[in-house]
Amino acid sequence: MAEIMYWEALQRAHDEEMARDPLVICMGEDIGVAGGTYKATKGLYEKYGPLRVIDTPISENSYTGLGIGASFLGVRPIIEIMSVNFAWLAMDQMFNSAAKVRYMSGGQLTAPVVFRSPGGSAHQLGAQHSARMEKVFMGIAGLRVVTPSNPKQAYGLLKSAVRSDDPVFINEHELMYNWKGEVPEGEYFHPLEGSEIARSGTDVTLFGYNISVHWCLKAAEILASQYNISAEVVDLYALSPLDRAGIKQSVCKTHRAVIAEEDEAPCGVGAEVMAIINEECFFDLDAAPVRVHSALVPQPYNHKLEMAAIPDHEDVVNAVLKLFGKA
Amino acid sequence: MKPEDKKRVLREMVLARRFEERCYQAYIERKIGGFLHLYPGQEACCQGVMEAARPGHDYVITGYRDHVHAIKCGSDPKEVMAELYGKETGVSKGRGGSMHIFDVKHHFMGGYALVGGPFPLAAGIAKAIQLKGGDEISICFLGDAANNQGTFHETLNMAALYKLPVLFVCENNQYGIGTAIDRSTAVLDQFKRVCGYDIAASQCDGQDFDVVHEHAKKAVAHVRNGNGPYFLELMTYRYRGHSMSDSRGYRTREEEELWKQRDPIFILRDRLIDAGAMTMDAFHALEKEIDHYIENEVIKFAEESPEPNVAELEKYVLA
Numbered sequence: 001m002a003e004i005m006y007w008e009a010l011q012r013a014h015d016e017e018m019a020r021d022p023l024v025i026c027m028g029e030d031i032g033v034a035g036g037t038y039k040a041t042k043g044l045y046e047k048y049g050p051l052r053v054i055d056t057p058i059s060e061n062s063y064t065g066l067g068i069g070a071s072f073l074g075v076r077p078i079i080e081i082m083s084v085n086f087a088w089l090a091m092d093q094m095f096n097s098a099a100k101v102r103y104m105s106g107g108q109l110t111a112p113v114v115f116r117s118p119g120g121s122a123h124q125l126g127a128q129h130s131a132r133m134e135k136v137f138m139g140i141a142g143l144r145v146v147t148p149s150n151p152k153q154a155y156g157l158l159k160s161a162v163r164s165d166d167p168v169f170i171n172e173h174e175l176m177y178n179w180k181g182e183v184p185e186g187e188y189f190h191p192l193e194g195s196e197i198a199r200s201g202t203d204v205t206l207f208g209y210n211i212s213v214h215w216c217l218k219a220a221e222i223l224a225s226q227y228n229i230s231a232e233v234v235d236l237y238a239l240s241p242l243d244r245a246g247i248k249q250s251v252c253k254t255h256r257a258v259i260a261e262e263d264e265a266p267c268g269v270g271a272e273v274m275a276i277i278n279e280e281c282f283f284d285l286d287a288a289p290v291r292v293h294s295a296l297v298p299q300p301y302n303h304k305l306e307m308a309a310i311p312d313h314e315d316v317v318n319a320v321l322k323l324f325g326k327a
Numbered sequence: 328m329k330p331e332d333k334k335r336v337l338r339e340m341v342l343a344r345r346f347e348e349r350c351y352q353a354y355i356e357r358k359i360g361g362f363l364h365l366y367p368g369q370e371a372c373c374q375g376v377m378e379a380a381r382p383g384h385d386y387v388i389t390g391y392r393d394h395v396h397a398i399k400c401g402s403d404p405k406e407v408m409a410e411l412y413g414k415e416t417g418v419s420k421g422r423g424g425s426m427h428i429f430d431v432k433h434h435f436m437g438g439y440a441l442v443g444g445p446f447p448l449a450a451g452i453a454k455a456i457q458l459k460g461g462d463e464i465s466i467c468f469l470g471d472a473a474n475n476q477g478t479f480h481e482t483l484n485m486a487a488l489y490k491l492p493v494l495f496v497c498e499n500n501q502y503g504i505g506t507a508i509d510r511s512t513a514v515l516d517q518f519k520r521v522c523g524y525d526i527a528a529s530q531c532d533g534q535d536f537d538v539v540h541e542h543a544k545k546a547v548a549h550v551r552n553g554n555g556p557y558f559l560e561l562m563t564y565r566y567r568g569h570s571m572s573d574s575r576g577y578r579t580r581e582e583e584e585l586w587k588q589r590d591p592i593f594i595l596r597d598r599l600i601d602a603g604a605m606t607m608d609a610f611h612a613l614e615k616e617i618d619h620y621i622e623n624e625v626i627k628f629a630e631e632s633p634e635p636n637v638a639e640l641e642k643y644v645l646a
């Protein structure tokens with residue numbers, strides 16, 4: 001296996017799928033001639049041309065709708081939305097058209113379209129460029145939501161998303177495009193449902209997804225080496241549907257749970273995982289589950305305020321220590 | 328316009344240029360973070376329009392390339408720089424940053440980061456003026472690529488329908504980040520796009536202050552006299568990349584050089600010199616004086632100002 005960057009993994013998945021199927025296209029702002037803000041479409045314009053690698057105007061709702069309309073006739077668009085903050089403008093088409101068309105047409109139509117967009121706080125980008133929006137997407141029936149935590153998942157989830165007959169939203173992170181990881185040399189399809197045990201343990205389960213998986217892994221190391229606590233880390237790469245069985249299985253083993261998210265708490269991943277724990281394994285718990293999350297504020301520009309607003313691995317460690325009555 | 332006024336305008340344009348260049352340096356030094364969009368090359372647009380309007384009285388709203396517009400409305404450059412430094416003394420208390428300069432006491436209604444977002448807000452401000460019966464107008468400065476956002480068309484329709492006192496200024500620098508206008512937009516002349524809404528519109532050179540000023544006077548008078556909205560397109564160019572992470576691979580150095588030969592500051596300067604109202608030495612002295620002011624007052628203020636108190640993280644979330 002070769003080590004490549006997250007953006008390279010995405011680029012490779014685009015390239016392979018476009019080479020295989022002439023109806024796979026990609027579209028978005030600055031993705032063609034400019035090669036993509038985060039380089040996920042680098043070189044594709046030169047290789048596949050302007051009919052299939054489409055530089056769109058700044059018209060999020062309408063180019064998203066255009067891609068969805070094309071998908072009704074079997075085209076498979078990969079639509080890059082430069083930032084989830086701009087996806088607010090595309091949500092009408094994503095939710096009202098793509099997510100619902102299969103159901104409301106009684107199964108006649110489907111929208112096999114892939115939306116990719118990065119969210120997250122990325123160093124002082126301010127209130128209108130730092131949103132985490134997984135909580136919005138994961139509440140929509142008819143839309144699959146996945147969120148890769150490493151290059152292997154980025155590659156494999158995009159490949160699977162292109163092949164899926166459902167609309168899939170891939171939630172990326174602005175800070176992770178240059179992160180490196182191993183990706184299989186051969187073709188690889190990551191499942192669009194389920195979860196992954198990123199580290200096994202026995203005393204507490206740390207649930208993370210995307211960037212927070214990395215906080216959990218770091219926290220687990222500190223908990224093991226400094227506090228003799230064995231933490232299991234579960235990577236929730238699929239946010240919709242969430243892996244009920246996987247969540248239950250791990251909590252039944254460890255009897256304790258911490259959920260870490262960069263998003264704000266209300267109606268979020270943590271809230272949803274807690275509800276599942278409550279429904280599936282309440283009597284297996286030794287302590288009430290805890291959420292680690294952002295403060296409920298529009299992201300401040302000032303660096304210190306920003307750091308105070310978003311959590312990191314230390315907050316995960318502290319949450320676990322509290323759970324064990326050690327802090 | 329009297330020579331004295333033109334010299335003041337030149338001074339303000341040099342200040343705008345040097346302020347932005349100093350921001351560039353501060354960003355490299357990591358004193359400024361986040362996204363930083365600079366204005367050099369486009370100075371005559373803001374100056375020409377606002378000299379025809381009433382800065383601090385008329386309401387102004389714009390996008391993320393907003394420092395110079397705020398200063399022109401009356402913001403203290405020290406407080407704008409302090410905002411870029413994330414300080415409590417900044418116009419937006421260090422909470423906003425470069426893309427979110429707000430200075431409501433000078434009727435500068437903000438910089439917004441989502442392309443196209445300010446169009447309807449500008450119309451809303453105009454609606455409030457209409458209801459309250461004031462003689463102010465609402466002025467919206469945005470780029471060319473913003474006109475492809477749905478809010479552009481939806482707002483133009485409403486502004487015409489309700490006859491709102493709003494002036495839309497399109498600073499057409501021919502690029503939206505790395506995408507040239509002819510790759511994103513079917514009709515290149517932006518003023519033609521508003522004809523379908525029966526809105527008065529014109530287009531002119533955005534590099535020559537005098538030309539912008541003449542056109543803006545007509546535009547402002549049209550709006551202020553109750554004739555409804557106006558759309559003014561200014562042909563201009565940004566010298567630097569879109570933001571700091573832009574290496575300008577999408578355009579040629581020759582094209583950049585061609586535009587730099589029509590530098591808005593030099594055009595006005597040379598005209599003043601030709602008219603005998605200024606000497607080249609006086610111009611160089613002016614530049615020096617401004618650099619001194621920026622270093623010893625603006626930067627000093629930003630450096631020495633306190634940061635926000637972390638205990639006040641949640642201040643300003645709700646009323």
Ligand SMILES: Cc1ncc(C[n+]2csc(CCOP(=O)(O)OP(=O)(O)O)c2C)c(N)n1
Pocket residue numbers: 029058060082086089392440441442443469470471472473474500501502503504569
């Ligand atoms: C809704 C939305 N989509 C995309 C972006 C990313 N973006 C920021 S500026 C910009 C280009 C805008 O170009 P233009 O309107 O011409 O203004 P200029 O930057 O040239 O002054 C883009 C695509 C954004 N900020 N908001």
Ligand SMILES: [Mg+2]
Pocket residue numbers: 470471472498499500501502503504
């Ligand atoms: Mg532009």
